[in-house]
Amino acid sequence: MASKHLTDRITQSQVWRSIFRHGAPTTPRERSLTVVSNFFLHIHPVSIPRHALRYRFTWGLGGIAFLLFFILVLTGILLTFYYVPDVHRAYSDMKDLRFAVPFGVFLRNVHRWSAHAMVLVVILHMARVFYTASYRKPREFNWVLGVGLAVITLLLSFTGYLLPWDQLAYWAVTVGTNMASSTPLIGHAGPFHHLLGVRIDNDVRFMMLGGTIVGQNALIRFYVLHCMALPAIFAIAVAVHFWRIRKDGGISRPARSESASAPTTVQFESPREEAEPEEKTPAGPPARYRLLAYVRGPTLSGKQDLAEDEVSVWPNLVFREFLAGLTVIAVIWILAIQFNAPLEEHANPAVTPNPAKAPWYFVGLQELLAYFDPWIAGVMIPSIVVFGLAAIPYLDGNDRGGGEYAFGQRKFAVTVFTLGIMLWFSLILVGLFLRGPSWAWYWPWEDWTIPKQTVSVTWNLPTLWGSLGLVVYFGLGLWLPAILLPEFRKKLGWPRYVITMVLLLLMIAVPGKILLRLTLNLKYILHTPWFNI
Amino acid sequence: MNDINRNSSAGDSRRGFVARIFTWLGISSLATSLVSSVYANFRFFFPKVLYEPPAQFKAGVPDEYQPGTVSDRWLNDHQVWIVRDDNKLYALLATCTHLGCLTGYFPSERLFKCPCHGSIFTVKGDPVAGPAPVPLYRLALSIGDDGQLVVDKASRENQPGNRDARPYVLEV
Numbered sequence: 001m002a003s004k005h006l007t008d009r010i011t012q013s014q015v016w017r018s019i020f021r022h023g024a025p026t027t028p029r030e031r032s033l034t035v036v037s038n039f040f041l042h043i044h045p046v047s048i049p050r051h052a053l054r055y056r057f058t059w060g061l062g063g064i065a066f067l068l069f070f071i072l073v074l075t076g077i078l079l080t081f082y083y084v085p086d087v088h089r090a091y092s093d094m095k096d097l098r099f100a101v102p103f104g105v106f107l108r109n110v111h112r113w114s115a116h117a118m119v120l121v122v123i124l125h126m127a128r129v130f131y132t133a134s135y136r137k138p139r140e141f142n143w144v145l146g147v148g149l150a151v152i153t154l155l156l157s158f159t160g161y162l163l164p165w166d167q168l169a170y171w172a173v174t175v176g177t178n179m180a181s182s183t184p185l186i187g188h189a190g191p192f193h194h195l196l197g198v199r200i201d202n203d204v205r206f207m208m209l210g211g212t213i214v215g216q217n218a219l220i221r222f223y224v225l226h227c228m229a230l231p232a233i234f235a236i237a238v239a240v241h242f243w244r245i246r247k248d249g250g251i252s253r254p255a256r257s258e259s260a261s262a263p264t265t266v267q268f269e270s271p272r273e274e275a276e277p278e279e280k281t282p283a284g285p286p287a288r289y290r291l292l293a294y295v296r297g298p299t300l301s302g303k304q305d306l307a308e309d310e311v312s313v314w315p316n317l318v319f320r321e322f323l324a325g326l327t328v329i330a331v332i333w334i335l336a337i338q339f340n341a342p343l344e345e346h347a348n349p350a351v352t353p354n355p356a357k358a359p360w361y362f363v364g365l366q367e368l369l370a371y372f373d374p375w376i377a378g379v380m381i382p383s384i385v386v387f388g389l390a391a392i393p394y395l396d397g398n399d400r401g402g403g404e405y406a407f408g409q410r411k412f413a414v415t416v417f418t419l420g421i422m423l424w425f426s427l428i429l430v431g432l433f434l435r436g437p438s439w440a441w442y443w444p445w446e447d448w449t450i451p452k453q454t455v456s457v458t459w460n461l462p463t464l465w466g467s468l469g470l471v472v473y474f475g476l477g478l479w480l481p482a483i484l485l486p487e488f489r490k491k492l493g494w495p496r497y498v499i500t501m502v503l504l505l506l507m508i509a510v511p512g513k514i515l516l517r518l519t520l521n522l523k524y525i526l527h528t529p530w531f532n533i
Numbered sequence: 534m535n536d537i538n539r540n541s542s543a544g545d546s547r548r549g550f551v552a553r554i555f556t557w558l559g560i561s562s563l564a565t566s567l568v569s570s571v572y573a574n575f576r577f578f579f580p581k582v583l584y585e586p587p588a589q590f591k592a593g594v595p596d597e598y599q600p601g602t603v604s605d606r607w608l609n610d611h612q613v614w615i616v617r618d619d620n621k622l623y624a625l626l627a628t629c630t631h632l633g634c635l636t637g638y639f640p641s642e643r644l645f646k647c648p649c650h651g652s653i654f655t656v657k658g659d660p661v662a663g664p665a666p667v668p669l670y671r672l673a674l675s676i677g678d679d680g681q682l683v684v685d686k687a688s689r690e691n692q693p694g695n696r697d698a699r700p701y702v703l704e705v
Contacts, residue, residue, distance in 0.1 A: 171634060175649055178633040207578045213585055350609040352635040354648035370650040373666050374632055438637070439651030439663070453642065455653055457661050521662075532666060 031314045041318065043242050047310045048317060051253045057132070057404075058251060060324040061125035066238060067325050068118040071332065072156075073231060075111040083163065085223035087216050090165035091346045098343065105340065112341035114332055115157055119361045122153045130392070130417050133402040133410060134252035140393035142244040145237055147390045152234045157361065159226035162219065170347035171356045173214050173222070179369075179378030181205035184531075190375050191531035214349075252403040354437045363431035364424050370439060371514050373524075373532050381510065385420075388503045392417075395500050397492045412488075420507055458523035466526035470533070477505040588687035594680050595622055595705040603638050603656060613672065613684060614638065614645075616656060622703040623696075624672040624684045625658055630691070631665040645669065658691060667691055673700040 010016055011024075022033035032046040051057065082101055083093045097104035126146060129135060135143035158176060162169045181187040181203055185196055188203040200212050210217030245251065311317075344353070358366045368377040392413075401409030436442030440452040461469065478501050482489045489497050516522040526533040590611050598604050598617040607613045612635060614625040627636050627645070634649035644661075645654040652663035659668045673688035682703070690696045 171649070175632045175634065182632075202579065210578070210580055211583050211585055215585065217580065217583075350612065350635070352637075352648045354637060356634060356649050366650065369632065370664050373664065377664075378632075435651075438646040438648055438653075451639065455642070455644065455662050458663075523664075 025314050028312060031312045034314045041314070043246070044313045044317060045246065045250060046314075047312050048250060049253055050309050050311055052251050053311060053316055053320065055320070059124070059128055060321070061121055061128050063321055064324060064328050065118055065121045065125055067328055068114045068121060068332075069234065069238070071114045071329070072111060072118065075107050075114065076227065076231075078107055079111060080227060085163065085219050087165060087219055087347075090163060090219065094164045094166070094343055098340070106336055109336035109339065109341050110332055113335040113339070115160060116359070116361075117328075117332065119153055119157055122150050126150060126389075127417075127421065131405055131407070131414065132252060133396070133398075133406075133413075135393040136252070136396065136399070136402045137393075139244075139248045139252065142241060142248060143393050144390045145241045145244070147386060149234065149237055149241060150389075151386060152230055152237065154361065156226060156230050156234065157359070159222045159230060161359065162222040163226065164343055165219065165347045167344040167347060167351075167353050167356075168342070168359075169344075170214060170349065171352055172358055172362075173218065175356075175358075175366075175369075177205045177208050177214070177218075179374050180208055182374035183379045184375055187375075187379075190379075254403040255399075355435060355439055357431065357435070360428055360432060364427035367427040367431035367435070368510075371517050375531070376533065384503070384506060388507075391499065391503070395492075395496050395503075397496060416504060416507070423507070423511055456521045458517075458521050460524040460527040460532075461522065463527060466524070466533070470526060473509070474502070474505055477501060589683055589685050591677060591679075592624070592682040592684050595676075595682060595703065598622060603640070603643075605638065607684070608635075611684070611686070613686070615682075617705075620705055622674065622682075622705050623701060624674055624682075626670040626672055626686065626689060628670075629665060630660070630667045630669060631663070636669070658696075659693075668693075668696075671696045671701040674703045675700055676703070 011020075021037050023030045025031045025034040035041045035044050035046045079097070082097055082104065084090065094108075097108050099105070101107075129143065129146065158172070162173045178189070181200075182189045183204055184190045185192050186198060186204045187193060188198050188200045188205065190198075193203070200206065206212060208218070208221065209215075210221050357363055365377070365382070368381060371377065372381070396413055398410055398413060400406070407414045433444060434441055436446070436448045437451065442448060442452075460466070478498065481501060482497065492500060513522075513525065516525075524532040590607070592607055592613075592615060595617075598615055600617055600619050602617055604615040604617070607615060608627060612627045614627050616623050616625055625645075628634075629636050629647040629649065629652055631647060631650055631652045634647050636645040636647045636652075636654065638645055643656050645656075645658075646652070647663065647665070650664050652665035653661050654665065654669050655661055657668070658671060660666070668691040670689035670691045673685040673690075675683045675685070677683045685700075688700070690701045695701070
């Protein structure tokens with residue numbers, strides 16, 4: 001056939017072969033080469049266990065999160081062509097994007113809904129990795145990186161929604177940076193700030209805003225962070241995240257099959273031997289192998305046959321990723337056509353909208369801030385949550401139920417994590433649906449236009465009782481489980497036991513304090529001149 | 534030269550001595566440049582000049598405020614409530630002491646309420662409900678040469694006692 005002949009002529013031409021160094025991916029060898037010699041595909045191994053291919057193991061969440069990040073970068077670059085980070089222009093540029101720029105509204109909607117989706121998918125991805133215990137050795141640090149990526153995702157969202165310079169932007173950043181100003185020692189409203197001579201014009205909030213008010217300096221700072229600094233850090237961290245997946249042996253699988261593929265090494269010669277190559281291999285060509293790394297699983301290339309339970313990445317995984325990617329893009333496109341990204345009124349320092357609600361992923365934090373002093377709810381609790389999440393791989397002393405959804409073998413870990421997630425999402429639900437004007441409690445059937453007249457006056461525990469209560473709570477909380485569950489204590493060892501229990505007690509204390517506020521109107525358990533708990 | 538060598542302790546040749554000096558010189562200059570560049574980058578983020586609105590503003594003559602009222606006349610421009618008792622006048626910063634949202638005044642209850650996290654303050658500025666840790670701030674008041682009130686937002690006080698004396702309260 002002439003067309004066949006032409007195709008062959010093209011694919012065997014010097015130009016084609018200089019771009020694609022392999023033939024059509026029809027044989028195992030060519031499929032391996034397709035993956036290994038392609039820059040974009042080489043983050044994949046050439047073959048993976050059949051187990052890793054199942055949708056219902058990974059749900060494709062990590063890849064989807066990355067795709068959303070990619071969409072956000074592309075749409076973000078396009079949006080910067082019209083958006084100017086100037087307090088006098090920013091809002092009207094948003095209006096122009098909405099009404100005047102061709103397809104500007106679609107682009108902005110895609111950017112906004114992808115951002116929301118990315119936050120959700122990153123949370124789900126973290127939950128998936130937790131529930132399959134995929135953070136276990138040797139993947140501990142990759143989990144830590146993942147926690148860092150989740151934090152950067154939230155920071156990207158936060159810096160992003162100042163840019164429209166609308167009411168949500170202005171007041172969210174006012175509240176967010178005031179949280180920073182309540183940091184102990186380095187915030188001008190935080191406990192013990194006098195010790196360092198910290199004032200409103202030299203504290204951490206001043207550094208974030210570039211001034212004492214949310215104005216032009218703050219806008220340009222958040223713009224640079226959102227468009228350059230944070231995406232760059234994210235991209236580097238995500239590259240390391242992917243790299244380590246490969247170095248740690250691909251995605252996790254049940255221990256029984258993981259142990260079957262013991263670590264193999266890439267062939268190498270030691271430097272000493274390399275010094276005299278002729279002597280070692282007098283007849284053959286000079287040695288070209290060197291130690292690159294120890295990797296788990298089969299070696300990278302040169303595989304002719306697949307093991308019993310393995311499938312080639314091309315086309316199996318690549319096709320599934322393509323399908324998942326198309327689905328995600330379709331969903332985002334439909335959302336972007338159907339729903340416009342919200343844009344409130346122009347930023348107005350003289351009016352706070354009532355109620356002023358954060359986006360859903362921060363409204364749980366906002367609800368938390370109604371119960372605790374800002375240095376606790378805004379600084380300590382988020383820091384401890386991030387620390388606690390990052391510490392999970394190092395605290396989990398259980399070695400059963402890894403690489404699969406085996407809740408029965410990890411009852412304690414699964415219960416604690418699930419309770420934490422549920423606590424967070426119940427705060428979000430309360431903040432979204434049960435809070436009305438002046439952040440008062442309104443049931444869904446109550447009318448927001450009728451102001452709540454009753455003010456429930458708060459009170460504090462006497463200092464003695466408060467400090468006694470805290471000592472008893474943490475003392476008994478640490479001591480009793482060690483006595484009642486000696487096995488548990490011994491298995492963890494003292495340092496892990498103490499850290500685990502302190503984190504657990506803090507996690508229980510949060511809803512405890514919330515209930516004390518909601519039922520008894522208790523404001524502070526411990527009230528001192530310097531700080532309150 | 535040989536004398537020096539002989540007097541030094543074992544394995545402590547002149548060359549070793551010089552090498553050690555250069556090692557420490559190197560390490561300390563490296564550390565100095567590191568510390569100073571970290572400091573420079575840190576300091577870079579604290580501007581020395583700000584283009585922010587002035588902290589003082591004139592707020593009319595005291596007689597313009599009716600006894601027993603909370604005036605929102607300067608709320609839009611300066612986020613300040615002017616409160617007048619029978620014969621006392623004070624300026625309350627409307628910014629919530631919790632996280633900086635603007636409180637709203639509810640005349641029927643004589644309370645300030647914050648829309649962000651539900652803090653509630655009395656007309657005096659004391660928190661009665663919600664998370665606000667300290668009372669609303671009162672601002673320094675004085676009478677200018679032209680008889681007008683001068684409100685200084687840079688000078689503020691919220692502790693009972695201090696806030697009830699000059700310059701945070703003006704007898705009229």
